[in-house]
Amino acid sequence: MTDPVYLDHNATTPVRPEAAAALAAAMAATGNPSSVHGFGRAAREAVEAARDDVAALVGARAGDVVFTGGGTESNALALAGCGRRRVLASAVEHPSVLAAADELIPVDGDGVVDLAALDRLLDGRGADTVVSAMLANNETGVLQPVARVAEVARRHGALVHCDAVQAAGKVAVDMAALGADLLTLSAHKLGGPMGAGALVLAPGTDLAPLLRGGGQERGRRAGTENLPGIAAFATAARVARRELETFAGLARLRDRLERRLRAAAPAARVFGAAAPRLPNTTCVAMPGVPGATQVMALDLAGYAVSAGAACSSGKVAPSHVLAAMGADPADADGAIRVSLGWTTKESDVDGFAATWAALYGRLGHGAGAALKTAPAA
Amino acid sequence: MINANQNSPVYLDYQATTPTDPRVVEAMMPYFGGKFGNPHSRNHHFGWEAEAAVETARAQIASIIGANPKEVIYTSGATESNNLALKGVARFHKDRKNHIITCVTEHKCVLDTCRHLEQEGFEVTYLPVQENGLVDLDTLRAAIRENTLIVSIMAANNEIGVIQPIAEIGAICRENKVYFHTDAAQAVGKIPLDVEAMNIDLMSISGHKVYGPMGIGALYVRRRPRVRLVPMINGGGQERGMRSGTLPTPLCVGLGEACAIAEREMGAEAERLRMLRDRMYTRITDRLAEVYVNGDMDQRLPGNLNLSFAYVEGEGLMMGIKELAVSSGSACTSASLEPSYVLRALGVEEELAHTSLRLGLGRFTTEEEVDYAADRICAEVERLREMSPLWEMAQEGIDIKSIEWAEH
Amino acid sequence: MAYSDKLIDHYENPRNVGTLDKSSEDVGTGLVGAPACGDVMKLQIKVDAQGIIEDAKFKTFGCGSAIASSSLVTEWVKGKSVDEAAAIRNTEIAEHLALPPVKIHCSVLAEDAIKAAVADYREKKGIKKDAAE
Numbered sequence: 063m064t065d066p067v068y069l070d071h072n073a074t075t076p077v078r079p080e081a082a083a084a085l086a087a088a089m090a091a092t093g094n095p096s097s098v099h100g101f102g103r104a105a106r107e108a109v110e111a112a113r114d115d116v117a118a119l120v121g122a123r124a125g126d127v128v129f130t131g132g133g134t135e136s137n138a139l140a141l142a143g144c145g146r147r148r149v150l151a152s153a154v155e156h157p158s159v160l161a162a163a164d165e166l167i168p169v170d171g172d173g174v175v176d177l178a179a180l181d182r183l184l185d186g187r188g189a190d191t192v193v194s195a196m197l198a199n200n201e202t203g204v205l206q207p208v209a210r211v212a213e214v215a216r217r218h219g220a221l222v223h224c225d226a227v228q229a230a231g232k233v234a235v236d237m238a239a240l241g242a243d244l245l246t247l248s249a250h251k252l253g254g255p256m257g258a259g260a261l262v263l264a265p266g267t268d269l270a271p272l273l274r275g276g277g278q279e280r281g282r283r284a285g286t287e288n289l290p291g292i293a294a295f296a297t298a299a300r301v302a303r304r305e306l307e308t309f310a311g312l313a314r315l316r317d318r319l320e321r322r323l324r325a326a327a328p329a330a331r332v333f334g335a336a337a338p339r340l341p342n343t344t345c346v347a348m349p350g351v352p353g354a355t356q357v358m359a360l361d362l363a364g365y366a367v368s369a370g371a372a373c374s375s376g377k378v379a380p381s382h383v384l385a386a387m388g389a390d391p392a393d394a395d396g397a398i399r400v401s402l403g404w405t406t407k408e409s410d411v412d413g414f415a416a417t418w419a420a421l422y423g424r425l426g427h428g429a430g431a432a433l434k435t436a437p438a439a
Numbered sequence: 440m441i442n443a444n445q446n447s448p449v450y451l452d453y454q455a456t457t458p459t460d461p462r463v464v465e466a467m468m469p470y471f472g473g474k475f476g477n478p479h480s481r482n483h484h485f486g487w488e489a490e491a492a493v494e495t496a497r498a499q500i501a502s503i504i505g506a507n508p509k510e511v512i513y514t515s516g517a518t519e520s521n522n523l524a525l526k527g528v529a530r531f532h533k534d535r536k537n538h539i540i541t542c543v544t545e546h547k548c549v550l551d552t553c554r555h556l557e558q559e560g561f562e563v564t565y566l567p568v569q570e571n572g573l574v575d576l577d578t579l580r581a582a583i584r585e586n587t588l589i590v591s592i593m594a595a596n597n598e599i600g601v602i603q604p605i606a607e608i609g610a611i612c613r614e615n616k617v618y619f620h621t622d623a624a625q626a627v628g629k630i631p632l633d634v635e636a637m638n639i640d641l642m643s644i645s646g647h648k649v650y651g652p653m654g655i656g657a658l659y660v661r662r663r664p665r666v667r668l669v670p671m672i673n674g675g676g677q678e679r680g681m682r683s684g685t686l687p688t689p690l691c692v693g694l695g696e697a698c699a700i701a702e703r704e705m706g707a708e709a710e711r712l713r714m715l716r717d718r719m720y721t722r723i724t725d726r727l728a729e730v731y732v733n734g735d736m737d738q739r740l741p742g743n744l745n746l747s748f749a750y751v752e753g754e755g756l757m758m759g760i761k762e763l764a765v766s767s768g769s770a771c772t773s774a775s776l777e778p779s780y781v782l783r784a785l786g787v788e789e790e791l792a793h794t795s796l797r798l799g800l801g802r803f804t805t806e807e808e809v810d811y812a813a814d815r816i817c818a819e820v821e822r823l824r825e826m827s828p829l830w831e832m833a834q835e836g837i838d839i840k841s842i843e844w845a846e847h
Numbered sequence: 848m849a850y851s852d853k854l855i856d857h858y859e860n861p862r863n864v865g866t867l868d869k870s871s872e873d874v875g876t877g878l879v880g881a882p883a884c885g886d887v888m889k890l891q892i893k894v895d896a897q898g899i900i901e902d903a904k905f906k907t908f909g910c911g912s913a914i915a916s917s918s919l920v921t922e923w924v925k926g927k928s929v930d931e932a933a934a935i936r937n938t939e940i941a942e943h944l945a946l947p948p949v950k951i952h953c954s955v956l957a958e959d960a961i962k963a964a965v966a967d968y969r970e971k972k973g974i975k976k977d978a979a980e
Contacts, residue, residue: 066483066484066485068485070477070480070482070483070485073476073477073479073480073486074475074476074477074480074685075475076472076473076475077471077472077475082471082472085471086464086468089459089464089467089652090459090464091458092450092456092457092458092459093456093764094452094455094456094647096455097452097455097456097764097766098757098766098767099448099452099757099761099763099764099765099766100448100761100764101448101450101452101764102452102455102764130515131514131515131516131519131654131684131687132515132684132685132687133684133685134672134674134675134683134684134685135515135672135684137674138671138672138673138674138683156674157673157674157675157676157683158672158673158674158675158683158684159674160674161673161674161683162673248685250477250685250687255471255687255689255690256477256685256686256687256688256689256690257515257654257655257687257689257690258654258687272522272671272672273518273519273522273548273671274522274548274551274552274555275518275521275522275546275547275548275549275551275552276518276547276548277547284518284522284547284548284551285515285516285517285518285519285548286456286516286518286645286647286653287653288515288516288652288653288654288655289653290652290653290654291653291654291687291690354482357482357483358482360483361482361483361484365483366476366480366482366483366484366485366486367482367483368480368482368483369482750908751908752885752886752908752909752910752913754885754910754911755858755908755909755910755911755913755914758850758858758910758911759858759859759911778885788883789882789883789884789885790882790883793882793883793884793885825864826861826864826906826907826914827887827906827907827908828878828887828888828889828906828907828908829882829887829908830908831866831889831906839882842878844880844881844882844883844887845879845880845881
């Protein structure tokens with residue numbers, strides 16, 4: 063069998079070679095950034111240089127970047143540390159945000175936050191609320207109108223947290239334009255290594271720490287800095303920022319993929335298709351075939367995709383994202399996520415489309431007919 | 440390896456961080472490359488491969504402390520482990536018991552966490568230590584009350600390297616039905632540890648102190664009898680719900696490999712380091728008078744030496760030995776004029792605390808480096824003593840304590 | 848924290864380390880700081896008949912910045928009158944050595960050391976401070 067094709071870049075994406083080089087270099091050195099000798103000072107300089115790169119990715123000031131162990135920690139830190147008692151989160155947020163949420167903001171059929179509902183939920187209670195809205199959804203790729211969410215939130219005196227884990231490095235992110243007070247980033251979703259992330263603050267935002275101890279990260283996150291992870295994160299951020307246009311080009315492949323799937327199965331539903339989306343993500347339901355069955359068959363055929371998110375420790379549960387969008391349970395059950403990335407080639411997408419179409423022909427509602435309609439290429 | 444460059448200083452700060460062992464790096468690298476899957480991806484080969492690697496590493500970590508792999512949860516490092524152990528257990532049981540016992544020489548993250556818990560309504564007893572840096576067991580026994588929930592005592596101290604009587608403390612805790620947490624960041628891989636024999640309920644482990652990578656650690660959480668805690672990071676429900684977040688496969692692999700290497704080599708390596716450490720001590724004290732060891736010399740990590748060089752200020756000394764990367768017990772660089780709280784807790788007088796150096800030896804330290812370092816230190820101490828008004832007074836027989844100093 | 852070349856030079860090659868006879872009538876001795884604080888400076892001046900400082904010596908227990916600050920002032924005071932020496936400000940020392948902010952207290956201590964040495968000299972000579980000014 064040829065090498066399997068990886069189309070699950072929203073779960074994690076391979077480390078960019080530039081980032082891997084930075085990581086290897088940092089691992090060959092030694093030094094705790096808190097030490098005052100030369101080894102320590104060199105490590106400190108590397109951390110601070112990395113802070114500049116990560117800040118630049120989202121248009122923030124370096125001093126407002128707090129390095130963490132990853133996106134989930136950043137989300138927990140943001141929501142526990144921002145000083146607001148009430149957490150209002152969109153219904154399609156990542157589980158790490160939902161775990162902290164007190165109330166949910168509904169979304170429409172395309173997964174976009176209902177701003178009128180948000181306005182009502184904030185009425186008279188903005189001052190003790192933080193609103194959490196993700197920039198891009200991990201399952202559907204749907205982009206939230208975070209700037210407008212922030213506008214509503216600000217009118218009520220609420221703070222805004224934005225989980226930009228899936229968006230950063232895929233589309234341009236500007237902290238100020240979004241109007242977010244706190245913004246979550248993860249290294250391994252943008253070509254950096256696992257085990258590194260950041261919480262970026264708007265100037266003047268206070269943050270109480272989750273981890274207490276040595277006073278690192280200006281007292282906002284204790285613990286010896288993961289220097290290799292941070293250096294590689296920064297390198298990946300720099301590369302991703304440079305390559306944003308190339309990444310935007312993935313939309314062409316994604317659209318081509320969706321056209322082929324729909325041609326093979328006209329009843330196939332693409333979730334969030336009417337909303338602005340990430341260029342790389344498609345969440346598509348094969349009529350009549352459970353997502354779990356599809357991903358297993360696709361894996362055997364050499365294509366790695368996912369049914370829902372990659373976080374739910376083995377349990378097969380229906381997607382809360384699709385449920386919040388009011389998806390027909392039968393549709394939701396047949397949904398898989400295909401996410402392209404910086405390693406994806408046109409032939410990967412075409413091969414996948416043909417395999418999917420064949421699978422549909424074998425198992426789907428259109429069994430027998432689909433093979434004939436599947437594109438030859 | 441780390442001193443490959445001849446102009447590079449000699450690294451003698453192994454308690455601050457250890458270089459990542461090249462064998463560990465080698466084990467990790469494939470997971471930064473082709474084996475890049477998310478270990479929580481349940482649908483494809485990439486995920487399974489990563490998950491298998493994470494679980495192999497978990498077993499390696501469990502093995503070095505005599506635990507079951509299911510009792511090991513990954514964290515971002517020992518600071519998170521310590522925060523999670525204390526806050527997690529305290530918050531879970533807050534309605535039942537609210538007294539915590541720890542010790543004044545613990546790592547800052549334990550002390551800061553305890554202070555924070557005091558604000559949340561917990562009572563904390565900070566045990567003193569004896570002159571040798573060790574906790575007195577009778578004092579511990581006397582501090583345990585009806586409502587004592589947990590005792591947190593570190594296995595080995597980061598500054599002075601003293602090893603606490605962990606097995607005895609564990610026995611006392613078990614007898615009194617109190618949870619026992621130990622911060623073993625400095626001890627894992629350096630001295631034998633066994634969570635069963637020592638009755639340890641929670642243990643914090645660090646990656647970068649055991650020749651593994653930065654950004655990874657672990658918390659041992661006993662299953663029988665089960666220790667329950669409230670997580671700090673919620674979400675995907677990873678790590679048995681105690682700590683959510685994508686597991687960083689390469690880092691987990693690195694920590695596992697680091698533990699496996701340490702477990703294999705610990706015995707011989709400890710012996711080698713003890714000899715080097717003693718060689719350094721002898722070489723220094725043969726040449727210099729008025730050099731004092733801080734902390735017990737027997738109950739001590741083999742790779743740690745903490746010395747006070749009377750009449751010579753530690754930071755000034757460090758500046759003179761820039762060929763050596765060591766750390767000073769004098770904390771003047773952090774803008775505070777307070778010397779190390781650990782040395783103060785031992786009853787080391789402030790003037791001596793200001794004269795201390797921590798010399799940390801480790802896996803890549805050579806005999807040549809030890810001799811060179813000892814000679815450089817001696818030469819610099821001699822130079823600075825010639826420049827020291829206190830040394831001059833001492834030579835003239837003036838008792839420094841008899842002078843009325845205008846403390847500023 | 849990067850130290851200036853001047854500071855490192857004074858630390859590595861301190862000027863005027865030593866001791867003058869403190870019982871001598873024309874020697875003023877200043878001893879400031881405290882061991883418990885991590886800094887002690889002893890600064891001595893030898894003053895000629897015209898009230899000009901002809902020699903200065905120091906010994907310091909402290910960090911590199913403290914050693915450099917005291918070494919520097921022994922250079923500066925030589926050839927100055929005691930009044931001129933007493934007028935040296937810590938800011939001049941800090942600026943000359945480019946002391947980092949956390950080390951400013953070292954220059955303060957050096958200023959105190961000169962003042963104490965001058966005061967000791969004046970006391971020996973029976974010169975009231977008011978009369979001298």
